[in-house]
Amino acid sequence: MGVLLWRGFTIDNAMAQCFGNMEDTSGKGRQMPVHFGSPKHHFHTISSTLATQIPQAAGVGFALRRTPERSGKSIAACYFGEGAASEGDFHAGLLMASTIPSPTLFIARNNGFAISTPSTEQYYGDGIAARGPGYGIDTVRVDGNDVLAVLSAVKEARRRCLEQGRAVLVEAMSYRVGHHSTSDDSFAYRARSEVEDRKKIDNPIVRFRLFLESKGWWDSTAEEELKGRLKQDVMKAFKRAEGLTRCELKELFTDVYGGEEPWHLKEQREELSGLLRKYGNSWEPWKQELAKFKGKGEELIKG
Amino acid sequence: MISTTVRSRLPRFLELRSRPKVRWNSSSAEPPPAGGHAPSIATSELLRTTRDSALRTPGLSWAEDGSKTIVGGRETRKMNTYQAVRDAMSIALTKDESAVVFGEDVAFGGVFRCTMGLAEEFGRERVFNTPLTEQGIVGFGIGLAAMGHTAIAEIQFADYIFPAFDQLVNEAAKVRYRSGGQFNVGGLTVRTPTMSVGHGGLYHSQSPEGFFMGAAGLKIVIPRSPIQAKGLLLGSIRDPNPVVFMEPKILYRSAVEQVPIDDFTLPLGRAETLMTGNDITVLTWGTPVYHCETAIHMLANPPPSIEQHIPSSLRSAKVELIDLRTILPWDIETVTESVNRTGRLVIVHEAGMTLGAGAEISAQVQKRCFLKLDAPVRRVTGWDTPVGLQYEKFNIPDAVRILDAIVETLTY
Numbered sequence: 001m002g003v004l005l006w007r008g009f010t011i012d013n014a015m016a017q018c019f020g021n022m023e024d025t026s027g028k029g030r031q032m033p034v035h036f037g038s039p040k041h042h043f044h045t046i047s048s049t050l051a052t053q054i055p056q057a058a059g060v061g062f063a064l065r066r067t068p069e070r071s072g073k074s075i076a077a078c079y080f081g082e083g084a085a086s087e088g089d090f091h092a093g094l095l096m097a098s099t100i101p102s103p104t105l106f107i108a109r110n111n112g113f114a115i116s117t118p119s120t121e122q123y124y125g126d127g128i129a130a131r132g133p134g135y136g137i138d139t140v141r142v143d144g145n146d147v148l149a150v151l152s153a154v155k156e157a158r159r160r161c162l163e164q165g166r167a168v169l170v171e172a173m174s175y176r177v178g179h180h181s182t183s184d185d186s187f188a189y190r191a192r193s194e195v196e197d198r199k200k201i202d203n204p205i206v207r208f209r210l211f212l213e214s215k216g217w218w219d220s221t222a223e224e225e226l227k228g229r230l231k232q233d234v235m236k237a238f239k240r241a242e243g244l245t246r247c248e249l250k251e252l253f254t255d256v257y258g259g260e261e262p263w264h265l266k267e268q269r270e271e272l273s274g275l276l277r278k279y280g281n282s283w284e285p286w287k288q289e290l291a292k293f294k295g296k297g298e299e300l301i302k303g
Numbered sequence: 304m305i306s307t308t309v310r311s312r313l314p315r316f317l318e319l320r321s322r323p324k325v326r327w328n329s330s331s332a333e334p335p336p337a338g339g340h341a342p343s344i345a346t347s348e349l350l351r352t353t354r355d356s357a358l359r360t361p362g363l364s365w366a367e368d369g370s371k372t373i374v375g376g377r378e379t380r381k382m383n384t385y386q387a388v389r390d391a392m393s394i395a396l397t398k399d400e401s402a403v404v405f406g407e408d409v410a411f412g413g414v415f416r417c418t419m420g421l422a423e424e425f426g427r428e429r430v431f432n433t434p435l436t437e438q439g440i441v442g443f444g445i446g447l448a449a450m451g452h453t454a455i456a457e458i459q460f461a462d463y464i465f466p467a468f469d470q471l472v473n474e475a476a477k478v479r480y481r482s483g484g485q486f487n488v489g490g491l492t493v494r495t496p497t498m499s500v501g502h503g504g505l506y507h508s509q510s511p512e513g514f515f516m517g518a519a520g521l522k523i524v525i526p527r528s529p530i531q532a533k534g535l536l537l538g539s540i541r542d543p544n545p546v547v548f549m550e551p552k553i554l555y556r557s558a559v560e561q562v563p564i565d566d567f568t569l570p571l572g573r574a575e576t577l578m579t580g581n582d583i584t585v586l587t588w589g590t591p592v593y594h595c596e597t598a599i600h601m602l603a604n605p606p607p608s609i610e611q612h613i614p615s616s617l618r619s620a621k622v623e624l625i626d627l628r629t630i631l632p633w634d635i636e637t638v639t640e641s642v643n644r645t646g647r648l649v650i651v652h653e654a655g656m657t658l659g660a661g662a663e664i665s666a667q668v669q670k671r672c673f674l675k676l677d678a679p680v681r682r683v684t685g686w687d688t689p690v691g692l693q694y695e696k697f698n699i700p701d702a703v704r705i706l707d708a709i710v711e712t713l714t715y
Contacts, residue, residue: 030691032503048507051435086434123434246693252686252691
């Protein structure tokens with residue numbers, strides 16, 4: 001998400017995706033929250049499945065090398081967690097990127113937890129970084145809670161990636177202070193005090209702020225101003241996104257195929273249209289649901 | 304280019320707890336019809352909520368003596384589906400020293416709470432977390448089972464079973480055949496939550512049972528309730544074949560029954576007729592069982608707002624409702640006997656229509672019941688699209704769609 005915002009994907013874009021409303025430019029409200037994507041920002045749409053996009057990143061890197069105007073200038077970058085690195089696709093992806101080879105930067109964010117499973121139960125070896133050399137991939141492990149260390153490690157990794165036209169692996173060590181998701185209560189499997197300690201002692205934002213303050217580049221006034229402004233921006237976007245309807249209901253059936261629409265999808269869309277004509281205005285649960293869509297399903301009802 | 308992989312494994316499902324009790328498939332937004340409210344899962348008449356009815360579950364076989372008779376001292380306890388699944392695994396672990404339970408996040412109780420307390424009770428050597436690798440989990444289970452052990456593996460969501468597809472289809476299904484019957488992995492059971500909850504999107508709503516239909520050697524089982532889950536899971540664990548056991552995730556909390564606490568099994572490969580009738584057969588499995596029940600009630604007592612679409616001549620129609628339970632190999636006798644009697648068949652499943660399990664069933668029914676059919680076999684299914692999050696309620700079959708198909712098939 002940081003990458004997207006840095007590249008100009010707006011808070012409104014992000015909110016629209018999270019709410020799945022009619023302004024969701026990532027996927028028309030089809031995916032769960034935080035599944036962003038934007039060709040304009042060179043950001044492939046996120047899939048919920050774990051690690052499946054790691055081998056794809058090798059292909060993307062190879063394609064970049066074969067694209068004349070981007071060759072030698074662009075690399076593929078692929079983010080994943082230490083849990084995803086247990087999937088077969090991780091090993092397949094690194095092997096492809098190193099053997100073919102392709103300029104792909106693999107960034108493993110090791111935050112210690114995959115839902116409830118601590119990294120100690122995820123691997124017995126030396127984390128993710130230790131696997132890089134096995135694939136002949138230049139690898140660096142960095143303190144993921146040190147902003148400047150991450151910046152310098154990734155810069156160097158990118159330089160090597162471009163220069164050698166080969167994959168590089170970065171493992172950033174961190175700690176997940178949040179719960180896995182809104183339905184997860186992580187205190188069922190770890191001590192609250194452990195999390196609170198981490199928040200206080202090894203918080204990357206606090207550490208970076210203290211650094212800036214020690215240099216005289218930042219102070220509490222600037223901090224308060226920034227926090228207040230960002231919070232306001234986020235809440236404004238939140239309220240706006242909340243009030244918007246979803247896309248039109250016909251989008252249920254679009255984008256399954258490119259080109260000519262196959263007969264069975266056409267037929268199924270017509271079947272739903274017929275059902276909506278019959279029950280859409282009389283059956284209360286459908287009426288309520290239709291009201292959430294832009295145009296209330298009229299484009300299908302009218303056929 | 305930037306590509307990221309994020310897996311939102313544990314979405315908002317558990318919020319179901321606090322959701323209001325108005326169901327998509329309930330008619331509670333309407334004034335109560337003459338025959339009373341249409342059932343929802345919580346009030347379904349298909350659930351056995353008394354000790355007596357629970358002990359009279361058809362096909363129930365007590366493990367200790369294989370008898371089907373009710374013994375006076377049998378106890379039952381109120382359980383939801385995840386508690387019944389846990390109870391079955393607890394029995395398997397107690398009675399079979401070789402049994403182990405493993406998968407992602409199972410040690411702390413599992414994301415759907417099915418393994419709560421098992422690690423504490425049986426130790427971390429027998430109930431343990433695995434790394435995040437579905438092919439690893441199933442392959443490991445195959446190895447255990449090949450050595451004669453009992454492997455109860457969990458794949459966290461059926462949507463994530465595909466990395467293990469090779470292990471299941473090329474390995475688990477084929478071990479017995481390729482070894483000339485010398486090896487088998489009958490001790491392997493792969494549990495996995497399936498079907499939609501209404502807000503899961505592309506990767507938390509799928510029903511992939513159809514993908515396994517061609518994998519001869521595997522069995523596919525989908526229970527509809529706590530008693531069914533316990534009896535069928537113990538039946539699957541003890542079946543001499545590898546079984547993929549798919550648990551409809553919306554039923555984990557919402558379906559509650561009195562469940563016999565003793566060790567019992569329900570038979571694999573046998574459908575169960577839940578309502579009898581001679582006018583039309585409705586065949587389904589898992590979550591849609593309850594939508595079908597609602598639709599059948601609505602046929603008899605249509606809510607005033609949609610009454611006009613239900614010809615009054617159909618209100619006394621007698622509908623036979625069948626829960627298929629085992630998807631592979633499926634109970635062709637029960638289905639064809641019913642359709643030969645009713646002449647009409649509606650099949651309901653959440654998976655897409657094209658090559659969903661309904662396709663195979665329709666083909667067989669058409670062959671075996673051709674001269675007895677009064678209407679084409681009708682399928683009510685998810686559309687042949689991925690399950691888009693915001694569109695889910697118009698994608699997954701609900702009671703009205705089922706009702707409409709019943710009416711059309713009856714008036715064909």
